[in-house]
Amino acid sequence: MLAIVVSRADEASEHVGQRLLELADWTESTDDSRADADGGGTVYRTDGIELREFDALHLDLDGVAAAFDDPDLLVFASRHAGETDELLTAHHTGNFGAAEFGGADGSFARACPNAHRRVVESLTEHAPDGYEVGMECTHHGPTDVGVPSMFVEVGSAAPQWRDPDAAEAVARAILDLDGVAPDTPREDGSRRQLLGIGGGHYAPRFERVVRETDWAVGHVAADWCLDDLEEWAETDEQRRTVLQRAVEASGADFALFEGDRPTIAADLETLGVRVVEETFVRETTGVPLDRVAALEADLTTVGDGLRFGDRASEAEEWSVVDLPSDLLTEVSGIDDEATRRQVERTALAFVTEQNGTVVTGPFAVPAAAGRGPLVDALRDILERKYDSVTRDGDELVARETAFDPSLAETAGVPEGPKFGRLAAGEPVEVDGERITPERFQRERIRRFEL
Structure with missing residues (x-):
C-alpha cells in the first residue's frame, strides 16, 4: 500500500x-x-x-x-x-x-x-x-x-x-x-x-x-x-x-x-x-548480475576492460577462447566498427583495452557453437580486403594479388605518380611503352593461426 x-x-x-x-x-x-x-x-x-x-x-x-x-x-x-x-x-x-x-x-x-x-x-x-x-x-x-x-x-x-x-x-x-x-x-x-x-x-x-x-x-x-x-x-x-x-x-x-x-x-x-x-x-545494464559476476571471474572486470555482447543475457553456457592478435589487428584495420559489431553479435563477452575501444580478447562464446561463428564473422571482414580467405585446419589463409613496387622498380618504372597508377590497377607509359599493371602483381599470402 x-x-x-x-x-x-x-x-x-x-x-x-x-x-x-x-x-x-x-x-x-x-x-x-x-x-x-x-x-x-x-x-x-x-x-x-x-x-x-x-x-x-x-x-x-x-x-x-x-x-x-x-x-x-x-x-x-x-x-x-x-x-x-x-x-x-x-x-x-x-x-x-x-x-x-x-x-x-x-x-x-x-x-x-x-x-x-x-x-x-x-x-x-x-x-x-x-x-x-x-x-x-x-x-x-x-x-x-x-x-x-x-x-x-x-x-x-x-x-x-x-x-x-x-x-x-x-x-x-x-x-x-x-x-x-x-x-x-x-x-x-x-x-x-x-x-x-x-x-x-x-x-x-x-x-x-x-x-x-x-x-x-x-x-x-x-x-x-x-x-x-x-x-x-x-x-x-x-x-x-x-x-x-x-x-x-x-x-x-x-x-x-x-x-x-x-x-x-x-x-x-x-x-x-x-x-x-x-x-x-552502463555496461551491465540489461545483463543479469550473476552473469556479470561469472564473466568477470572468467575474463576480467568491467573496470579492466570487460564488455558484453548482444547475447550476454541469454541463459547459456560459455567457453573462453582466444584469437590471434594479428587477426584482430588486421580486421580492426579493415573496419573497426564492423569488427566490434561482429564480436558483440557472436560473443557473450570480450576483453578490450584503451577504455573499451580496442577488442583484444579473450572471448566468452556459446559453448555449443564454440568460436566458429566468431571466426566466420571476422573472416567476412577479411574478405573485404583479400581476394580469398579460406580455413585450412587451424589457420585462416588470406590471399591477395597486389602491386609489388620492387618488380616495377626492376623494370625501370620511375617512382612517383606512375607507381600509384600501377598500384591502382591502371596502365602507364614508360619510354613510349604501354605497361599494364599485371606485370608487377604478386600473390601475397597471410596466415592467421587460430
Whole structure:
C-alpha cells in the first residue's frame, strides 16, 4: 500500500494534496484513534493508496508510517526551496553528519530506489512547460519513517508552490507509484541499487544513471555531505558506521563515485561494498548480475576492460577462447566498427583495452557453437580486403594479388605518380611503352593461426 503524507504547514504540500483528491476516486473515513494534527481525523483511501494530513512539517514527522494501515511505501508531498527556479524533484532523507533539519545525526530513512526511479520518470512525463525535473542528495530528516520513503517536491519558491499545473504534475507522479515496489528485484542476492558518493547537491551523474540505465540510486552523499560526515565523525569507526547505515538504508551492494574520495572508497570496500564507475553501471545494464559476476571471474572486470555482447543475457553456457592478435589487428584495420559489431553479435563477452575501444580478447562464446561463428564473422571482414580467405585446419589463409613496387622498380618504372597508377590497377607509359599493371602483381599470402 502507498502512503501519502500531506503537511498543512507546507503550502505546496497542501496544493498537491488538493490535486490528489481531485484526480482519484477516494473514500473518506474518520480515524478517532489519532489526533487530527497527527494524521487522524479524515482519512482518504482509494485502491492501494491512503492519504493523511498532518499539522507539522514533514521533516519533523518521526515514525509517521505508524499512522497508516501497513504501507509498503511512503511519499511526502512537499515543497522544494532553493535558487533553482521551476523544478520538480525527488530525494531520500537522512543526515550524513549533524542533523540540522530533522532526524538524527548520522542516520537515514530507508530509501526506495526503484520507486524513486519511477517517480523521476513520471515527473518528466507530467512536468508543465518550463519546469525541469531532477533529483537531490540526501540532506534532511526525517530519519525514522518506518517504511521505505522519499520526498516528491514542487520548487523552488512561492509562485511555483501555488502553481496548479506543478501541483497536478507532482500529484500524478505520486499516483503513478501505486503498486510500484520500493526496491528493484533481487538478482543472485544483490539488487541493482547504488549508494551515490560525491558530486553536487543536485546529483546530475546519478540522475543520468536513473534515467539512462536499469540501475536505481538510493542515498546520495554530495561532496558537502561528505565534508559534514568527516567533520562530525570523531573516529574512523564512527565514519564507517554512518556509511554502513547509508548502504543498508539504500539496499545497496554497490557504490558509484563521482570525484576522488580514497578514504571513503576504502571504508566502503572494508564494509564489503563494491565501488564501481559509471562505465560499470552502463555496461551491465540489461545483463543479469550473476552473469556479470561469472564473466568477470572468467575474463576480467568491467573496470579492466570487460564488455558484453548482444547475447550476454541469454541463459547459456560459455567457453573462453582466444584469437590471434594479428587477426584482430588486421580486421580492426579493415573496419573497426564492423569488427566490434561482429564480436558483440557472436560473443557473450570480450576483453578490450584503451577504455573499451580496442577488442583484444579473450572471448566468452556459446559453448555449443564454440568460436566458429566468431571466426566466420571476422573472416567476412577479411574478405573485404583479400581476394580469398579460406580455413585450412587451424589457420585462416588470406590471399591477395597486389602491386609489388620492387618488380616495377626492376623494370625501370620511375617512382612517383606512375607507381600509384600501377598500384591502382591502371596502365602507364614508360619510354613510349604501354605497361599494364599485371606485370608487377604478386600473390601475397597471410596466415592467421587460430
